[in-house]
Amino acid sequence: MTGAALAVVLGAAGLVAVTAPAAYAATPSDEVAKLPISSFGAMVVDDAHERVYVTDGRMSGSGASSVLVYNFEGQRVGTLATDQPASGMALSADGATLHVSQSNRILAFDTATQTRTSAAGTPYDATCGREVAVAGGKTWFTETPYSGSSYCDRPENVALLYGVSGTTSVNTGWNSEGRLKLESGPGAPDRLVMGQAGAGSAANAFVTTFDASGDTLVRGPQRRFADAEGKGALDLKDIAQSADGKRIAVADAAYGTRLLDAADLADAPVGYQPLPAGAKASAVAFSGDGKYVARGAAAAGSTSDLLIQPADPTDGATPIEFAFDGELDGSRVVPRGLDWSKDGSRLFAVTSDGVYGHWLHVIKPPAAQYDSRFTGTLSTTPAKPVVGEPLGIRGKLELDGPAPAEPVKVEAVRKDSDGTTEVAPAKVAADGGFTVLDVPDRLGEATYTLRFLGDVTHRPAEDVTLTVDVAKAATAIELTAPAEATRAGGVEITGKLTGQGRALPAGSALKVTRTDRFGTTGELTSASVAADGTFRIKDLPNKRGRTVYAVSYEGDDLHSGSSAEATVRVIS
Template sequence: MTSYSHARFRRTRGLVVALALTVAALATGTPGAQADEPREPSDITVELPADTYSRMLVDEARQRVYVTTGGVSATVNAILVYDFAGNLLRTVTTGSTYAAGAMTLSADGSILYVAVADYVLVFNPDTFAYVGGGWVKSDFRAGLCSGDLGITGGRLWVTRKSSQEYPKDCSTEVQALWSGAPTGGTFTYSGSLVSAKFATSPGFPGKIVQAYATYGTPKLVVGVYDATTAYTKQLALRTYTAATDPATLPKDIAVSPDGSVMAVAAGTAGTKTLSTTGLSDAAPGYGSLPAGTTSTAVAFSPDGSLIARGGAVEGKAADLLVERVEPEQGDTPRVYAFTDGSAGGDQVADRGLAFSSDGSRLFAMTTNAAKDSYWLHIISNPDARYNSAFDGPPTVEPGSPFVGQAVRISGRLRLNGPAPDEATRVTAVRHDADGDHAVPAVTVAQDGAFNLEDTPSTTGKTTYTLSFAGDAAHDPAPDATVDVEVAKAPTELTLEEPEGTTTTGLVLHGTLSTAGTPLPEGTLVAVQRWTKTGVTDLRPALVGPDGGFTVTDAPPALGSTLYTVSYAGDALHDASANWVTAPATG
């Protein structure tokens, strides 16, 4: 485990354990380092050798990630090929890769389709040699704004900017939808929509889901379409065009592997998760992104287990949330906060999320506010949390307390990975003969140290159980326990010199005190008079709230008299006694 400091998650390739992902520098968690533990998240971060980013595609069979860098202001128009360890294996550039954008693989993985400015190129992904003539569509006429690419219903579907004017902002451009045979031939135009985004899924065959914006003030529209013929047929439509709906442009769209749920990264309107049957809100849903977040990306893991939602938000709030697709089977989202725009990014890029086939890796593309630098994060075990543990058994001081004595329970909490943004708290329960009692929780210091305070209320074996409930980045720690034997509280009985030592009457004042639990109301002390003629039991004296008591007596005139005063103790207090001599009377 690592030191509980706030060195925030900084990673370039390599093994760094880090992940609440304050990703410019993901933290190094809590005290002391230890070996990697299974099912902990880890991150590899590499900066792209380009100042633009377009799309990302995971090729599980080859353990590759393809990244295209085409864009309006791109200085590098390429296909970057990374392995799952973040190594750049190849940079593919040809005379035709200008404005390289959307990608997809054929069903058998033997062909990589890449949409570029004028073509849909076809490559052999093993060699990056052209397949056949090298393209299946060639008349986009410098469509610089990359759209989407997918295969369903036996057809290859592709969108591209429809206007030939040089775009200023691709997010607001009209996208035209085309379809044709994956092997090439005639492609059919099927309509144009503002900022159109579409997605397909093997579990939703012959269908595409699409999100776009209305003309004028952009309002979100989502639809499901039949895609088994050259022209799409609308099957369901949902609009967010009421006066109360925010103006927004869709950023990304995805369909679950079984085709039952679609998710739309709807910019300032957040993430919409809808049933593909009727487009009603998916239940139970996934909760909102942090306040102020612009939703930029969404992805389902191909095994159907996870959903990732990405966004852009200022400060330390989460930019990335990962959780189970079926929330009732999971828990709260695993969150990541990207905070360094100069090293690691401070937001998730548009269309910047993709999973490996089994969900064990999440590929996240981050950028900065200027969108002139990009970082690929390869996050292993993205839904897992870091381990936490108490550093050995806690200690109790004093080690042998008595009832009513304040004790301090000290220890150290170790957190792997990042230091949390919010205060980490340790709770405790005291178990004794009277049952369980909550101990006031405390905040853990930066070095992981903590000190709980408590006052035992009964004698005998007492067990303190310490707990850390976990947080957004850390699993709960195994409880730590410590046993102590609590003794009775000591008492002290003091007596003053007697007053009025005459045969007509004597007054004796005393005090019974304790450092532990206060003496109960009605406490009595026993009093005996000792003389030459024997021992006489006098009336017990009542101890007042301040511990004081008074004894009155008329001793016989037979020399000096000894008075003993004793407290027998109770279930919580030890016994004590004292004596005093009254001078002889005459």
């Protein structure tokens, strides 16, 4: 998370400002589509036809598959059929052709008619997936000549670079180990950027460029990143070229976002600020209008998974930050999972839950963001929390700038002896008030952390915490006894045991004592409580005069004890 950790107590209620969450969650104004895929291959944005193409990058199995097609509102509008699983994709410079890699061919589709127009054979029928890029008016693709997904990421694998000529593939002669990633861009249409990935933690991976304007590739500058001690090696997840072609950004999971000078691959004079602590870079993309850069990451909890900021690193504007942390949003940006519309009005992001779920987000970056903050002190209702009873935590959230289009929510988690539990979020009223509702189920100390992750126009607020001591639930005994009785007729007392919180267990035993007018106390047979809490006591007193019956409940793990007395005058 960004920002310094704070520990400032604001009043007796225990409101404490802690490390600020560095991101805001996706909101209803962001379109989100659940993708019917269990893995991710590639995403391509077609501005001319306002379509987004997605492949699942499946690296095992065979048989017919498809490219998923979405519109700019995140609605699925079609598919492009492939004969085998599809992985990499690239759009031609004029946007008229979509090149798609399936396991045994490079297919071409007309983007206007959505029909297949040609297919170029590949040297291997591979299941490891391919990267595809278009540079210098030609199509290029990577090749890992292994079948079977268990071999795909072996660091000693041979990785090859091929070009497409008509309906055949041509080996460029450039080889590597592990895997290769390719990138091209409109800012430098004749430049192909290639980076080494998946070559093992001990390898000193490279990034290099090629001039693709001629018949053969001409290699330009290259760079490796480890120092003399082997530290700092590249862990490549994504590559992007700036809109003007002067900069190359690299998503390096071991370092963050590297910004390089395209001319020599040296570090740019000014780089981007570090990603939030704990976030590992996974994706990077420049908007086509040159204004923005988006940086994706894999991060836990409310730590940022996505930052959107000016492409110029010298611009001091605060990044717009997103946290994806939910069953309906995913929890991280996948490698190579970012792309922009050409005018920069939309960012498309693919997120994953780290298992099988994937989502497509259509994000419209706002022109500005405003601050938010929790104010005052938190209070609870009731003042003394009780296990098993509803607890309301009341507070206030201030939002600068325009009011949100829809009510925002405050999220909360409870940490107690049983671990950390998510609490249902609370809507914030127009005046900023909110009440988080919970039912604590453990005795002792419980700490609630409240957070506002922001919305499209508001930055996140600093988290606040409230620590409470959860007590046992109270119980009470009610007795109904006669004012007078006889020794012969006996005494009958009825009663009821009630309690807050969770239901009292049926069959609980109540202790019953009798004290006569001489002060002699004796214990009677215990009374058993029925399911509805009622009980009955019968006694044959042996002394006349004032007699006191005392009934007590010793309590249980979740309930405190209680007692009650009834006085009966024994007249004969």
